[in-house]
Amino acid sequence: MKKQPICLAILGLGTVGTGVVQLLESNLGEITRRTGREVKITHVGTRRQRDDIDKTINQSADLMNIVTQDDVDIVIEVMGGTTTAKDVIIHAIKHGKHVVTANKALLAEHGNEIFALADEHNVKVAYEASVAGGIPIIKVVREALSANKIDWLAGIINGTGNFILTEMREKGRAFDDVLAEAQALGYAEADPTFDVEGIDAAHKLTLLASIAFGIPLQFDKVYCEGITKITTQDVKYAEELGYRIKHLGFAVRRQLANGEEGIELRVHPTLIPDDELLANVNGVKNAVLVDAHPVGQTMYYGAGAGAGATASAVMADVMDLVRALSCPSAETANSNLVPHLAFLPQNLDNTRILSADEMISGYYLRVQVKDDVGVLAKITQILSKSDISIDAILQKPAHELGEVPVIIMVDPVMERNMNEAITKIEALDSVVDSVIRIRLDELIE
């Protein structure tokens, strides 16, 4: 008996949606060779009629209607946004449809509710495309590292930010200048807030942290700092010291002094050693470094955005579902797929997410001082009194005004202590301006 084709509805025909249509046109042969099951698009959700879409595919703007159709097995939501997209996905789930989405904002903010509903209706909401584009980081963390205890991960998960920092370093250009170019190239939105303030990265980090540690999605607890305050001056000093500044999302499991575990979720610019692979991920590319026991460090690199990369991730999810739907019993099939957040929903735990105050990291400090005798001694004394250990000091030649920047790199310290020390340093007579601080991580295994 010939099996029925698996039918897809694609909601949204922007860059990603069009990429999925094109992928299915170009690679259908390879796909069928792998699964033995025909896969076809039966519906597309689009506001305006498109002439470049195969005539056999139904086009409609009525998304709520599309997802209830009998000739839809899998709904692919690639329109973005957190309002209509949410309503449509919930409607699809309630009608027993599997969902594949690239919508990181929606899942980071409403994923707990959506995944619970999907479990209730015995369907899956797959989301490989929502983090790091074409890099299969969701599958890797949920399945390939599933026998590991994940200690931490650090990722370049926003291509726009990485493009800007790469240009600043390679060409000595200023932030605003590169941002304008990124907007012209289409790498950055007209309103670049989500990218340059780290919100997009925080959405993705929320998802990564949950599947790494088995905790509910907690976007509101991510500490988030963007790249808007990074100057070419700091990029240059970092380089002189053998470091590069990358905008990283960190999810870190920590043993606390009281014996409990705590989790740090933070997105911020970070100095990392320039011989680390992660430091050499340039332009719009993404990469995620995972440190887990017993596998050690593994890293995953690729295009974080774009039609082809995102369509590849969307279709990887579809392929998993096609295999599941090809099982004799659909109920069985679903039970064979990995849990939404890698861990069974009843086994997610409430490990405390640490406040910014409690987080620990190394720091790069740039202190602008009057060229006085003794100021360096005063600063190092303050640091020493706060139990902050200095790793390196770089004093630059005096400017015309007799002011010099002093660069100090310190070993990992609790943010609370760092804040106290900085307040004292800023109170010194010889210190002009606020202290510039950027986190620093050696990425030690």
Next chain:
Amino acid sequence: MKKQPICLAILGLGTVGTGVVQLLESNLGEITRRTGREVKITHVGTRRQRDDIDKTINQSADLMNIVTQDDVDIVIEVMGGTTTAKDVIIHAIKHGKHVVTANKALLAEHGNEIFALADEHNVKVAYEASVAGGIPIIKVVREALSANKIDWLAGIINGTGNFILTEMREKGRAFDDVLAEAQALGYAEADPTFDVEGIDAAHKLTLLASIAFGIPLQFDKVYCEGITKITTQDVKYAEELGYRIKHLGFAVRRQLANGEEGIELRVHPTLIPDDELLANVNGVKNAVLVDAHPVGQTMYYGAGAGAGATASAVMADVMDLVRALSCPSAETANSNLVPHLAFLPQNLDNTRILSADEMISGYYLRVQVKDDVGVLAKITQILSKSDISIDAILQKPAHELGEVPVIIMVDPVMERNMNEAITKIEALDSVVDSVIRIRLDELIE
């Protein structure tokens, strides 16, 4: 109803087998949180009784008997070799047991037969641990990139070779010297042939190529060249030109002049640009770069060997099988797992594996010439007549004997043409010694 635990038999208690035992001890909590199913070791196959193994686990040297036991669901073969291991795996399959193995040599040489038998008996032979240790490259290529058409891949898939080349470059040490150290450190075997002659890499490449292109395993058709002839001199010249020498396995799909497709399977030292991530993978680490449509280039990095990394990969396979075995119907479960070679067995195709003669790559040539006027003109003329395009020339200062090395880098050329040109160059009066040649690849997307 409480489900029965999934029972494992581990055959071989060397580094990897012991690693699996330790992983299950340390991470059982995380594993159970993920699958909800108890996993336990019921049997270990070992020649001599071990005191450090839990007393509830049966120890025996009778492997053929172990794999037939009722309290064994999954057989983990981590003893290596291609004789006993083959017999035992076949016996296990015939008794309906799933198999997880790290045995690249066995699968590269006998995998077609073993996978066919497994399909016949409705079980899986999983082998994540057989390629690149802790890097989940099998899962990535078989599942995460499954909607892509894979164009080529290039991998550092032998840690010993990479350690040797890294030391030669970083410290200017000679091959023999580093090899002796690698043996002392336990990175290289007493008989290092498999590592330094590229045979181990060829085994792994055989597996990668099959799952990338959907072709039967064809180890005997891999062109294989080791690193024993690499000199510190060539490492240094490569560096001056902005390249590093890495021992890479390449699987490349090529469109031939007659419209057909051909596949290159080759393992050899290769100059690659020093700003490529792959060029910055150092020491015993492994990495695989995959170029596929439409995802573009993605790269996967991690520990290629060692107890923890290999145990992580073994257990990832076990976790997939645990989920499958947890389905209401075992028959259904198996149909839901990805095919052994990524493509359905009936869809594997017979794309021709190209002979060495037909392969195409760039080249680094080192020609030792007498310091005559005109010799460079003669060499470039020969290359030009063979339609070989020169990318760069580096002429080094004369040695005391009036002999100089001339370094020439040429654009991709068919090996047949390169051979002809080299024969002519070696026939020139001014050319002393054989021409040293090392392949070169820009790794262009």
